[in-house]
Amino acid sequence: MLELLQHEVQYLALSIMGIAYISKIFWILHFKPMKERTPAKGSHSKAIIASYFCIALPWTMESTIKKWYKWLEFSVFHIGIAIAIIASFLIPEAKHLMTPNVILIFQIIIAISFFVLLIRLTRRIFSPVNRLISHPDDYFSLFLMIIWFFVAFFAMNMDEGSIFFSSYFILTALLIVYVPFSKMSHYILWPFSRYYFGKHFGHRGTYPKIRQ
Amino acid sequence: MHKVINKSEKAKNAEESFKKKMNRQAILSFGVCVHCGMCTESCHYYLATKDPKMAPAYKADRVRKLYKKYFDWTGRLLPKWVGGDEFNTDDDLTELMDIVYGSCTMCRRCSFNCPMGVDKALLMRTGRAILTEQGIAPQGIIDVSEDQWKIGNQMGISTDDFLETIEWLNDELKTELDDPSAEIPIDKPNCNIIYAVNPREIKYAPMSLLAIAKIFHVANESWTMASKGWDNTNFGLFSGDNKLGAYMGNLVYDSVERLNGNMLVTSECGHGYRATAWESPNWAARDLNFRIYNVLEIITDYVKSGRIKLDKSLNQFKVTYHDPCNLGRSGGITEEPRYLINRSVSDYREMYPNRADNFCCTGGGGAMSMGEYSKRRLETAIVKADQLRATGADIVATACHNCVDGLTDLIKFYKLKMKVSLVGELVADALVYQKMYKVPEIKPEEITQYKVLVIDDEPDVIMYLTALLEDNGYKTISAATNEEALTQLDKEHPDLITLDLIMPGKSGLTFYHTLRTNAQYKGIPVVIVSGVNPENPGQYDSRSFIYQHSLPRPEGYIEKPVNKELLLMTIEKILELKNK
Ligand code: SF4
Ligand code: SF4
Numbered sequence: 009m010l011e012l013l014q015h016e017v018q019y020l021a022l023s024i025m026g027i028a029y030i031s032k033i034f035w036i037l038h039f040k041p042m043k044e045r046t047p048a049k050g051s052h053s054k055a056i057i058a059s060y061f062c063i064a065l066p067w068t069m070e071s072t073i074k075k076w077y078k079w080l081e082f083s084v085f086h087i088g089i090a091i092a093i094i095a096s097f098l099i100p101e102a103k104h105l106m107t108p109n110v111i112l113i114f115q116i117i118i119a120i121s122f123f124v125l126l127i128r129l130t131r132r133i134f135s136p137v138n139r140l141i142s143h144p145d146d147y148f149s150l151f152l153m154i155i156w157f158f159v160a161f162f163a164m165n166m167d168e169g170s171i172f173f174s175s176y177f178i179l180t181a182l183l184i185v186y187v188p189f190s191k192m193s194h195y196i197l198w199p200f201s202r203y204y205f206g207k208h209f210g211h212r213g214t215y216p217k218i219r220q
Numbered sequence: 221m222h223k224v225i226n227k228s229e230k231a232k233n234a235e236e237s238f239k240k241k242m243n244r245q246a247i248l249s250f251g252v253c254v255h256c257g258m259c260t261e262s263c264h265y266y267l268a269t270k271d272p273k274m275a276p277a278y279k280a281d282r283v284r285k286l287y288k289k290y291f292d293w294t295g296r297l298l299p300k301w302v303g304g305d306e307f308n309t310d311d312d313l314t315e316l317m318d319i320v321y322g323s324c325t326m327c328r329r330c331s332f333n334c335p336m337g338v339d340k341a342l343l344m345r346t347g348r349a350i351l352t353e354q355g356i357a358p359q360g361i362i363d364v365s366e367d368q369w370k371i372g373n374q375m376g377i378s379t380d381d382f383l384e385t386i387e388w389l390n391d392e393l394k395t396e397l398d399d400p401s402a403e404i405p406i407d408k409p410n411c412n413i414i415y416a417v418n419p420r421e422i423k424y425a426p427m428s429l430l431a432i433a434k435i436f437h438v439a440n441e442s443w444t445m446a447s448k449g450w451d452n453t454n455f456g457l458f459s460g461d462n463k464l465g466a467y468m469g470n471l472v473y474d475s476v477e478r479l480n481g482n483m484l485v486t487s488e489c490g491h492g493y494r495a496t497a498w499e500s501p502n503w504a505a506r507d508l509n510f511r512i513y514n515v516l517e518i519i520t521d522y523v524k525s526g527r528i529k530l531d532k533s534l535n536q537f538k539v540t541y542h543d544p545c546n547l548g549r550s551g552g553i554t555e556e557p558r559y560l561i562n563r564s565v566s567d568y569r570e571m572y573p574n575r576a577d578n579f580c581c582t583g584g585g586g587a588m589s590m591g592e593y594s595k596r597r598l599e600t601a602i603v604k605a606d607q608l609r610a611t612g613a614d615i616v617a618t619a620c621h622n623c624v625d626g627l628t629d630l631i632k633f634y635k636l637k638m639k640v641s642l643v644g645e646l647v648a649d650a651l652v653y654q655k656m657y658k659v660p661e662i663k664p665e666e667i668t669q670y671k672v673l674v675i676d677d678e679p680d681v682i683m684y685l686t687a688l689l690e691d692n693g694y695k696t697i698s699a700a701t702n703e704e705a706l707t708q709l710d711k712e713h714p715d716l717i718t719l720d721l722i723m724p725g726k727s728g729l730t731f732y733h734t735l736r737t738n739a740q741y742k743g744i745p746v747v748i749v750s751g752v753n754p755e756n757p758g759q760y761d762s763r764s765f766i767y768q769h770s771l772p773r774p775e776g777y778i779e780k781p782v783n784k785e786l787l788l789m790t791i792e793k794i795l796e797l798k799n800k
Contacts, residue, residue: 036244036247037244039242039243039246039247040243040244041243041245042243042244042502043502045501045505046498046502046508046512047511049552059337062335063335069332069333069335070262070333071258071261071262071333071334072258072335075258078256078258082256082335137257137260137278138255138257139272140272140275140278141257141272141277141278141281142255143255143300143301143303145294145301145302145303148301189293189294190294190302191254193251194251194253197251197252198336198337200244200248201248201249201251201252201336201338202337204244204245204248205331205337206337211498212550212551213552214549214550214551214552214554214576215576217576217577218554218555218575218576
């Protein structure tokens with residue numbers, strides 16, 4: 009059963025996600041882009057690169073300067089997601105790499121991510137603006153991730169008999185399947201949207217921003 | 221079982237129109253928002269009101285709900301799960317109008333603060349577009365768009381009036397420069413520059429055109445204006461009507477081709493520059509064989525290449541600069557105005573935040589033509605007012621006529637000690653050539669014949685205006701109430717009226733209505749000399765009736781506190797043109 013969860017179920021989930029992602033890319037591409045008919049004032053390539061890097065360079069946006077803690081939260085839990093996903097491959101495929109030190113680092117990051125997401129859930133519920141702009145999908149996605157981090161933390165103990173261990177693989181599969189149909193599909197839209205943002209404003213010469 | 225909803229015809233059409241408007245950039249901006257709220261504090265509507273419904277993501281969701289319902293994969297099956305919804309009634313559309321027109325100036329400040337790259341202005345404009353197609357928009361937007369469609373410019377100025385005004389401006393230019401060769405050429409073929417302006421410069425603010433004409437003359441530029449296709453403004457940008465956007469763009473592009481100009485240059489108008497230089501070629505699907513510049517780019521080149529010389533000691537003021545959203549954030553012109561102001565004034569001080577991070581003047585997105593939202597606009601202007609106050613400047617320079625209006629309104633509303641000026645006017649005042657100017661001579665025999673009726677409820681204002689006009693050779697009579705004014709009209713037969721709109725009892729607006737609907741008084745030119753009512757800013761929003769013209773527009777329009785030169789120039793222009 010555990011074997012099935014760690015391999016076949018994961019591959020099935022990944023295949024579904026892969027198909028959904030590829031379909032989504034085709035779906036995006038079937039919409040015609042607006043084209044610029046004028047010569048550019050700025051550089052498209054510089055602007056597109058700056059546009060992608062804006063999330064790594066928090067000092068380039070007023071919002072991330074002022075809400076640096078949100079940027080930190082964002083960075084931490086995205087690293088947490090990457091770690092928890094990597095672990096779901098390492099455990100069945102390269103168990104020898106899961107040394108005690110690696111496990112400890114993974115657990116620390118996953119634990120922090122868990123708490124960060126708890127903070128974000130609290131904010132979504134109690135901050136008037138966040139509550140107003142939230143839909144069931146926003147709560148559900150967050151909730152799913154919180155549970156996932158919770159079980160992932162204990163699953164890292166590598167106790168195959170534990171309920172957390174099997175739950176971790178079940179949840180990972182569920183998450184992978186749900187992602188393309190939820191707000192979490194921003195993963196696939198983001199590279200495109202930042203590309204066009206950079207291109208549009210780079211064309212007009214306003215991006216990358218001129219520093220004050 | 222399906223719930224049967226009787227959708228209104230307009231709601232149905234609006235949804236259909238929405239579906240047709242989706243392109244790649246739109247679906248990305250609609251789809252990628254994660255509702256993180258990072259953009260919330262970048263919006264002046266939210267900052268000023270702290271109302272969660274003013275958060276950019278919430279406002280965008282009012283349009284996004286259609287995307288979620290009809291395009292989102294999950295939303296098609298479970299719309300409520302992802303915030304999808306439909307429009308069912310005309311009221312739904314009116315509610316949307318309040319959001320997309322009344323709560324967003326499409327300044328794009330929030331877009332620059334979104335880690336996902338959501339262009340909220342694109343979403344808002346899509347919302348505006350689907351409403352415009354159903355005939356739903358603020359009255360000012362509808363009226364001005366109609367003028368652009370029918371007459372080819374936003375102030376409904378006829379070609380004759382345009383040419384007469386240019387002729388009058390030519391006389392002013394010759395006198396000011398003391399040079400008979402100085403002129404504003406019209407329809408001159410094969411020039412380097414075809415210059416397009418904001419019609420406000422023809423109708424109400426000729427000083428800015430005069431300033432640029434002076435600079436062009438001193439730089440010995442080969443330039444002309446076109447008698448057709450001279451309006452660089454474009455209400456298609458505001459209403460989301462790409463067809464109007466293309467039409468207005470084509471009018472100016474055609475004029476460049478017809479006159480075989482080398483380049484098209486737009487005046488100090490933020491949205492005009494953005495629409496003409498960046499958007500209209502896309503809307504019109506037209507590849508141009510000439511370049512488009514803003515006039516500040518051209519003047520910067522003059523200064524850099526030594527074609528004109530500036531003396532900053534001629535402008536001894538503390539000056540700051542407001543970046544118009546459409547010129548800066550959406551247009552790419554942020555350094556040229558700074559370069560010019562730095563060389564034109566003795567004390568330049570930066571405003572923070574600035575450039576692409578600057579706050580909107582609150583009059584963007586066509587807001588100045590929407591009287592119904594003036595109150596909200598001025599409330600949200602506190603953000604801009606604080607920004608201005610912190611500079612300690614005497615003058616806020618900007619490069620957009622719309623911003624001039626927006627800033628003037630808020631300066632008055634928040635009682636700031638500050639004036640607004642266009643960059644071009646500061647540059648013209650700093651022109652070294654100006655030292656050779658002769659003060660224009662007042663020829664009393666030419667002007668004493670005119671009698672001006674000053675209507676204002678404040679005795680101080682009456683005293684000031686009558687003294688100013690008499691010092692400049694006019695005969696004056698005055699009235700403090702509408703009743704008195706009517707008596708004076710019948711008795712004295714004035715040649716022109718200056719009218720305050722905010723008066724006790726019957727408002728000046730009612731009186732204006734009487735003037736314009738009564739055959740006896742219809743022909744008397746009126747210059748509105750008014751301001752914002754601090755108690756109720758939306759009540760007599762004089763600007764809104766300049767745009768919403770159920771009545772003919774006034775011949776002149778001057779903001780209080782009165783700019784002497786502008787008032788005298790406006791009166792002189794109206795009376796001379798009338799006399800011709
Ligand atoms: S628009 Fe951008 S910043 Fe604003 S809530 Fe959506 S993703 Fe966050
Ligand atoms: S575009 Fe400007 S006015 Fe509109 S929501 Fe964004 S910040 Fe606010």
